[in-house]
Amino acid sequence: MEVRMEIEAYEYTAGPLGDRWLNEIKQGRLTAAKCPSCNTIFLPPKLYCPKCRSRVVDLIQLGKGKVEYMITVGVDDEGKELDHPAKVAIIRFPNTFGGLVHYVSDDVEEGDEVLPEFREERRGSITDIVRFRKA
Amino acid sequence: MRPNINVKNRVAVVGAGLTLFRRRLMETPQELSWIAARQALDQAGLDFNDIDCVVSGSAPDAFDGVHMKGEYYVEGVANGKPHVRVFVGGGTGVFVPVAAWWHVASGLCRKVLVLAEEKMSSASRPHPQAVFKHIWDPLVEKPLNPNLIWIFAMEMHRYMYRCGVRKEDIALVSVKNKRNALDHPSAQAAAKITVDDVLNSEMLVYPVNRLDVSPVSDGAGAMVMVSEEWANRLTDNPIWVEGVGFNLDSTNWTNRDLGYPVYLKRAAEMAYRLAGIENPMKEIDVAEPYDPFDYKELHHMEGLGLCPPCKAAEVTKEGLTQRDGDLPTSPSGGLLGVGNPIAAAGIMKAIEIFWQLRGEAGARQVKKDVVTGLAQAWGDLMQVGTVVVMRR
Amino acid sequence: MTDFKVTPLSEDSFRNAIRESTSPRAVYDMAPGEAYTKFFEGLREGKILGTKCPSCGLVHVPPKVYCQYCYLPLTQWVEVKDEGFVETAVVVYIAAERERLEKPEVVGVIRLEGSGDRYRYPGLMHRICTEPEEVKSSRIMGVKVKARWATERKGSINDIECFEVVSWK
Numbered sequence: 001m002e003v004r005m006e007i008e009a010y011e012y013t014a015g016p017l018g019d020r021w022l023n024e025i026k027q028g029r030l031t032a033a034k035c036p037s038c039n040t041i042f043l044p045p046k047l048y049c050p051k052c053r054s055r056v057v058d059l060i061q062l063g064k065g066k067v068e069y070m071i072t073v074g075v076d077d078e079g080k081e082l083d084h085p086a087k088v089a090i091i092r093f094p095n096t097f098g099g100l101v102h103y104v105s106d107d108v109e110e111g112d113e114v115l116p117e118f119r120e121e122r123r124g125s126i127t128d129i130v131r132f133r134k135a
Numbered sequence: 136m137r138p139n140i141n142v143k144n145r146v147a148v149v150g151a152g153l154t155l156f157r158r159r160l161m162e163t164p165q166e167l168s169w170i171a172a173r174q175a176l177d178q179a180g181l182d183f184n185d186i187d188c189v190v191s192g193s194a195p196d197a198f199d200g201v202h203m204k205g206e207y208y209v210e211g212v213a214n215g216k217p218h219v220r221v222f223v224g225g226g227t228g229v230f231v232p233v234a235a236w237w238h239v240a241s242g243l244c245r246k247v248l249v250l251a252e253e254k255m256s257s258a259s260r261p262h263p264q265a266v267f268k269h270i271w272d273p274l275v276e277k278p279l280n281p282n283l284i285w286i287f288a289m290e291m292h293r294y295m296y297r298c299g300v301r302k303e304d305i306a307l308v309s310v311k312n313k314r315n316a317l318d319h320p321s322a323q324a325a326a327k328i329t330v331d332d333v334l335n336s337e338m339l340v341y342p343v344n345r346l347d348v349s350p351v352s353d354g355a356g357a358m359v360m361v362s363e364e365w366a367n368r369l370t371d372n373p374i375w376v377e378g379v380g381f382n383l384d385s386t387n388w389t390n391r392d393l394g395y396p397v398y399l400k401r402a403a404e405m406a407y408r409l410a411g412i413e414n415p416m417k418e419i420d421v422a423e424p425y426d427p428f429d430y431k432e433l434h435h436m437e438g439l440g441l442c443p444p445c446k447a448a449e450v451t452k453e454g455l456t457q458r459d460g461d462l463p464t465s466p467s468g469g470l471l472g473v474g475n476p477i478a479a480a481g482i483m484k485a486i487e488i489f490w491q492l493r494g495e496a497g498a499r500q501v502k503k504d505v506v507t508g509l510a511q512a513w514g515d516l517m518q519v520g521t522v523v524v525m526r527r
Numbered sequence: 528m529t530d531f532k533v534t535p536l537s538e539d540s541f542r543n544a545i546r547e548s549t550s551p552r553a554v555y556d557m558a559p560g561e562a563y564t565k566f567f568e569g570l571r572e573g574k575i576l577g578t579k580c581p582s583c584g585l586v587h588v589p590p591k592v593y594c595q596y597c598y599l600p601l602t603q604w605v606e607v608k609d610e611g612f613v614e615t616a617v618v619v620y621i622a623a624e625r626e627r628l629e630k631p632e633v634v635g636v637i638r639l640e641g642s643g644d645r646y647r648y649p650g651l652m653h654r655i656c657t658e659p660e661e662v663k664s665s666r667i668m669g670v671k672v673k674a675r676w677a678t679e680r681k682g683s684i685n686d687i688e689c690f691e692v693v694s695w696k
Contacts, residue, residue, distance in 0.1 A: 002556055006268050006624070009550045010200035011259035013541070015163040016534050022545045047166040048211045053173070053183050055530050124545040154533045159541050161534035174531050200549070256541075259548075261624040268623055273557045275566075275589045275684045276652055279634070280623050288617035289636060289652075296615070296668045341618035341631075341663055385595045389636045389650040390587075393615060397646065 021045040026124040031059040042097040065091040103131040143242040147366035147373035150179025151486040156354040156474030169211035171355035179359035188244035189213035192231035194477035224514025226521040228481010252355040253476035288340040290393040297394035298445035306333035308429035316468020318498035323474035354476035378410030378524035399438030402520030420505040423484035426469040459502040481512035562590040567682040586642040588649035609674035611639040654689035
């Protein structure tokens with residue numbers, strides 16, 4: 001007997017600091033959160049510090065990131081082969097706790113320094129960044 | 136059945152916290168959890184680093200829309216600690232302190248953070264209600280295209296018929312609880328309404344009108360529960376968890392009389408035995424029976440033995456369940472008044488008993504002197520009862 | 528002290544907030560198992576089948592391969608009369624997704640004959656072909672009803688169109 005999930009769509013809000021962080025991305029700026037209590041800089045931004053668990057209110061501008069690990073993906077989320085294999089990486093930033101998972105351009109290798117490449121039309125989403133490319 | 140339970144430590148509640156309950160909150164489930172936990176820890180005079188174990192609870196993943204929700208929402212609260220998430224449907228919110236109790240009572244943990252979170256608004260379209268379509272039997276019930284309210288309406292009508300209770304008698308519960316909630320700082324659905332307002336509100340599924348029902352909500356609540364040794368170190372005013380009870384009836388809800396909640400009677404008997412309560416009508420000073428629907432408070436008062444079967448409507452009509460009555464029920468404002476972020480609503484009821492017994496309920500403080508209180512929740516297909524008994 | 532405030536969103540502020548959205552596409556395919564398979568085959572033939580517990584005598588409808596009260600395996604199949612009594616009934620004004628129905632529908636629980644005690648019994652949730660007024664006056668409660676079968680049946684709970692009143696009390 002066939003049964004479908006009846007929720008048409010989930011809509012997730014990002015929280016007060018996450019909302020501001022995504023708005024910064026919408027403006028074409030990549031930022032991270034900074035804890036006022038222990039000064040930890042971290043990604044992705046949340047209301048609480050992952051180290052000392054104090055309340056966090058500030059964002060700071062990020063510079064270049066560095067590719068820590070990278071994989072090449074040949075299939076999509078349903079197992080179909082991609083026309084063009086995609087490179088996905090964990091990107092770290094100097095003195096920053098955490099990081100981002102994102103696509104990187106084909107010429108990027110592990111250890112390379114990278115910068116975000118923003119889309120022309122942005123809505124406030126992590127996908128406003130098309131990919132990270134060599135800095 | 137006598138529970139064969141070895142209690143090593145007495146268990147006390149030493150702090151509690153609660154976010155606002157609202158139809159939509161901007162904070163993520165992780166942030167709501169962190170805020171409620173932070174509040175409870177502040178009241179207990181502890182920090183995250185002091186906590187040994189975390190026990191949490193939440194309704195189905197399908198509300199928040201993260202299908203490993205337990206591990207997800209405790210990120211800011213439980214990293215590096217033993218954590219378990221418990222789930223017994225709507226009974227979860229009271230089952231969380233029950234499960235936390237055995238973590239401490241057994242001697243396994245000394246300081247436990249107890250957390251319940253719900254963000255129903257993420258299940259945005261068409262309505263969070265749609266998630267409830269998946270609690271039915273997929274083969275013999277779901278093909279009839281049921282709405283969750285069907286089952287409550289069926290139970291309500293059975294209860295009315297069996298006990299000779301009228302809709303206007305039941306509506307008094309909604310009137311009382313929504314009014315009580317006017318004094319609750321977290322309340323979402325507090326209001327000054329009349330019985331006629333309830334009877335004239337939108338008819339959803341007869342006999343259930345819109346104002347017989349609690350709202351859809353986001354919110355989180357937390358408590359800190361510790362061993363006797365730590366309770367005495369941390370506070371002069373610990374509230375002891377003296378009895379816990381939980382019980383399950385069959386999923387086949389169509390095959391038993393819905394007029395009386397047998398599963399709750401059994402859960403209450405377990406809790407009373409542990410707490411040494413012989414006559415709940417005399418010994419329970421204040422109660423938070425689970426009230427997602429107004430008739431449910433009455434149904435549950437009877438299952439809890441707080442009044443004889445079929446007498447709860449009469450007791451309510453006489454005013455005994457008001458804050459200045461002999462048996463104040465839902466002084467918080469309940470789910471009908473404060474709101475119903477499922478698991479968080481259950482823990483809200485346990486927290487209210489904690490505050491009432493501490494004398495910290497402010498404008499909601501009941502008139503009589505209260506020593507023993509009880510919080511209760513219920514869930515799934517009319518089948519789960521969870522009870523916690525606390526003493527000053 | 529920590530700042531404990533949270534941020535309520537009105538419908539408008541929610542629409543204006545940054546959001547991510549996903550639509551689940553999962554389709555579940557439920558295997559009915561042994562007991563329900565036979566039950567659905569029975570419905571296709573216009574019969575209500577149940578399993579009887581050798582210990583407590585309760586006939587299980589919908590059928591199970593175990594007795595949920597005695598924990599014994601159930602192997603004895605019995606045909607149950609397609610008649611019973613209205614245990615409870617309600618009038619539905621809203622659809623499963625909350626929008627209002629054009630025409631209200633009566634549904635309820637039918638206590639089937641054959642076994643059971645005051646508390647438990649063989650029972651089915653189904654539509655009841657009667658007027659909303661009969662529910663609101665509670666006149667429908669305890670009344671004898673009988674299944675109205677669909678002419679074309681395919682082995683589903685919907686092979687019964689509804690339960691109809693046999694005789695008013």
